[in-house]
Every structure is written in structure tokens, then in C-alpha cells.
Amino acid sequence: MKMKKYTAETMVEVMKKVRADFGDDAIILSSTVVKTKGFLGFFKKKSVEVVAGFDEPAPKMEEPVFPISSPRIENVDRTSGELKEEMNELKKMLKDMQQLARQSRFPDELKPLLAHLDKQGLSTSSITQIGEEIYNRMKAEKKDFTQQEQLLITKELLKKEMEDLPFGGISFNKKYINVLGPTGVGKTTTIAKIAARALLENKKKIGFITTDTYRIAAIEQLRTYANLLQAPVEVAYNSQDFKNAIDKLADRDVIFIDTAGRNYKEVKFVEDLSKLIDFSLDMESYLVLSLTSKEQDMKVIVEQFNQFAVEKFIFTKMDETSSIGPMFNLMKDHNIGTAYYTDGQEVPEDITEADSSKLISLLLKGAYDA
Ligand SMILES: Nc1nc2c(ncn2[C@@H]2O[C@H](COP(=O)(O)OP(=O)(O)O)[C@@H](O)[C@H]2O)c(=O)[nH]1
Numbered sequence: 572m573k574m575k576k577y578t579a580e581t582m583v584e585v586m587k588k589v590r591a592d593f594g595d596d597a598i599i600l601s602s603t604v605v606k607t608k609g610f611l612g613f614f615k616k617k618s619v620e621v622v623a624g625f626d627e628p629a630p631k632m633e634e635p636v637f638p639i640s641s642p643r644i645e646n647v648d649r650t651s652g653e654l655k656e657e658m659n660e661l662k663k664m665l666k667d668m669q670q671l672a673r674q675s676r677f678p679d680e681l682k683p684l685l686a687h688l689d690k691q692g693l694s695t696s697s698i699t700q701i702g703e704e705i706y707n708r709m710k711a712e713k714k715d716f717t718q719q720e721q722l723l724i725t726k727e728l729l730k731k732e733m734e735d736l737p738f739g740g741i742s743f744n745k746k747y748i749n750v751l752g753p754t755g756v757g758k759t760t761t762i763a764k765i766a767a768r769a770l771l772e773n774k775k776k777i778g779f780i781t782t783d784t785y786r787i788a789a790i791e792q793l794r795t796y797a798n799l800l801q802a803p804v805e806v807a808y809n810s811q812d813f814k815n816a817i818d819k820l821a822d823r824d825v826i827f828i829d830t831a832g833r834n835y836k837e838v839k840f841v842e843d844l845s846k847l848i849d850f851s852l853d854m855e856s857y858l859v860l861s862l863t864s865k866e867q868d869m870k871v872i873v874e875q876f877n878q879f880a881v882e883k884f885i886f887t888k889m890d891e892t893s894s895i896g897p898m899f900n901l902m903k904d905h906n907i908g909t910a911y912y913t914d915g916q917e918v919p920e921d922i923t924e925a926d927s928s929k930l931i932s933l934l935l936k937g938a939y940d941a
Pocket residue numbers: 752753754755756757758759760761832887888889890891913914915916921
């Protein structure tokens with residue numbers, strides 16, 4: 572492998588140079604942000620240093636080449652979808668690198684907080700924004716901020732970011748509560764929790780419709796909860812069943828609609844769902860996402876389901892993860908608020924109505940424990 576070191580002021584410039592020498596087959600082996608200290612630490616200059624390599628056709632019997640987990644631009648036949656995905660990935664990576672370069676300017680006092688946010692999985696751009704704001708205020712006030720002061724600013728910024736998003740549970744203004752999402756995230760369990768509260772706390776007459784007829788066990792699971800709550804369940808195999816169910820449950824105050832998960836990546840599944848459920852009804856649709864899922868997968872799911880006019884998110888399985896940053900990233904990217912989060916399998920206990928202050932406290936919990 573041929574290797575060469577490049578230095579420029581920005582990542583974009585470096586990449587231009589790399590491409591000029593190696594074309595699209597370049598491999599980035601490492602990238603560092605180099606700081607040159609100016610007078611009394613002021614006017615620090617930064618530059619980006621990249622070591623790029625080019626894989627020559629390997630002669631036989633050479634030592635094995637280990638894969639390198641850095642941005643790699645390969646020349647292989649790909650579908651336009653894959654290419655687009657890779658381009659987006661690459662763009663994000665470049666953006667992240669630029670953000671990280673910006674972060675490297677921040678004073679050391681800020682590092683524990685920013686590291687905590689990073690561990691929580693908050694997006695690099697949000698972390699940079701927070702760091703920048705605190706740093707700017709430090710400079711303006713010509714002093715370092717205590718951990719407590721840093722936390723206060725962080726809270727204030729996150730709060731402001733979410734001030735226009737809706738939070739909180741079902742409104743009881745709409746008769747139909749529709750719960751969407753992939754398989755296994757906890758839709759049925761969550762419906763049972765919300766329904767139990769509607770019955771016990773709000774004294775509503777509740778009913779259920781399930782369109783999850785894919786597995787017998789799924790119907791039985793909902794029936795079990797419904798029986799405990801002494802509420803009727805209707806099973807809808809097709810759109811006619813769904814219409815009949817609506818008629819049969821006409822006297823109910825709130826009707827919870829459970830849906831099948833299946834493979835959300837199949838466009839057909841989304842089509843089927845819109846044929847089965849009458850979305851023109853007086854309805855609120857919630858998208859259930861498990862915090863144990865990968866953020867990239869959650870993003871795809873949101874895009875897939877967003878055509879159903881998602882009212883708010885419901886995040887499940889908070890008890891199984893210690894990084895809840897993706898919640899904030901998804902809310903910000905899609906401009907959708909959060910109705911509830913759940914943190915266990917107990918019905919109806921393990922569910923909390925979300926509000927931005929609670930979520931922020933959870934995100935910042937333990938920020939200075941380390
Ligand atoms: N740890 C944990 N498990 C949960 C939570 N919510 C649901 N589950 C479990 O996740 C599994 C799938 O739940 P289910 O409601 O059937 O998911 P569905 O396929 O989306 O309807 C079950 O074992 C639930 O008990 C939660 O908040 N925390």
C-alpha cells in the first residue's frame with residue numbers, strides 16, 4: 572500500500588488533495604486535528620492532517636491486509652439506492668469530522684460533560700452546539716464555569732430546542748388511538764399500559780381492535796390484557812372486519828388499535844396497513860420505537876411510518892439501555908415529540924408520560940459521576 576500524509580485547513584480541502592492523487596480508491600488511514608498554539612494560547616490555529624493510502628493490486632502470497640474501519644471510497648457496482656445511502660453516510664462522516672474538529676477547541680473543563688453526552692448517543696452536531704454555547708459564554712464572562720453552571724446551560728439549550736415539540740400522553744380528544752411500529756418493540760404491552768391507565772385513572776370506557784392477526788399468540792396476548800381490564804376486543808383480518816369492529820365498539824370512549832409489526836422495510840406492509848385501517852377516522856397514531864434498536868434503523872422506521880401522520884413517539888425499553896441520546900436526535904430530526912417512555916415489562920406500572928424536563932434530567936443523569 573502506498574501512503575501519504577496531507578495537511579490542510581479543512582477536511583474538505585484535505586479530501587480534495589487526496590482525491591487528486593489517489594482518485595476514488597483512496598483509503599483514509601487516520602485523521603487528526605492539529606493545533607498550533609498562538610500567543611498565550613489565543614488564536615490557536617487548527618489544521619487537519621490526514622494519512623491516506625492507496626491499495627495497489629496485491630501480489631499473491633502477500634501478508635493479509637486487515638480491513639480498516641475508516642471512511643473508504645470503493646469502486647464497486649452498486650445500485651443507486653446503495654450509492655445514495657453511502658453518499659449520505661459519507662457526508663455525515665465528513666460533517667462529524669468537521670464537528671469534532673470544532674470540539675477540539677473547547678477547554679478541558681467542558682470535556683467530561685461532552686463525553687457524557689457522547690456516551691448517551693446525542694448527535695455530534697448537538698454536542699458541538701452545546702459546547703460552543705458554553706465556551707462562548709465562558710469567553711464573554713471571562714471565567715470558567717462550574718459543572719453545575721455547565722449543566723444549567725445545557726438544560727436551558729436542550730429545553731429551548733424542544734420547546735415547540737408536543738409532549739405528554741393521549742389527549743382523550745380523539746376516539747381512536749393507533750399504535751404503530753416494528754415487531755417486538757413493545758406495542759401490545761404499551762397499549763395495555765396506556766389502556767389500563769385510561770380505565771383506572773381517567774375512568775374511560777375502553778375497547779381494543781387488533782389487526783395483528785399474523786400470529787395467534789399476538790391476538791391471545793391482547794385478549795389476556797383486555798380480559799383483565801374487562802374490555803372488549805375485536806379482531807380485524809380485513810377492512811370489512813375493521814368497519815364492523817368500529818360499529819361494535821361504538822359505545823366506547825377510547826379504542827386502542829394494535830397493529831402487526833412484520834418487516835417494516837417492505838413497502839407492501841405499509842400499503843396493507845393503510846388498506847386495513849381507516850386512517851380518516853378521528854385518530855391519533857403513535858410510533859413505538861425501542862431504545863435498544865440501532866439509531867440508523869430507527870431513522871429508517873420513522874421515515875417509513877411518517878406517512879401515517881405520527882402524532883408522537885413512544886420510546887420503550889429504557890430499562891435496557893444507558894444511552895437515550897437517540898431519542899433527542901430523532902425528535903429533533905423529525906420534529907416529532909414524545910408521548911411516553913416505558914422502562915419495564917410490568918403492566919400498567921412501567922410507563923411514564925414524557926415531558927422535556929424529565930427527558931433532559933435522564934439524559935444528564937450521572938454527567939459528573941465519572
Ligand atoms: N425490558 C422491557 N421489556 C419490554 C418493555 N416493553 C415491552 N417489553 C417486552 O418486549 C417484548 C415484546 O413486547 P410486545 O408488546 O409483544 O411487542 P410488539 O411485538 O411490538 O407488540 C415482551 O417480552 C415485552 O414484555 C420495556 O419497557 N422494557
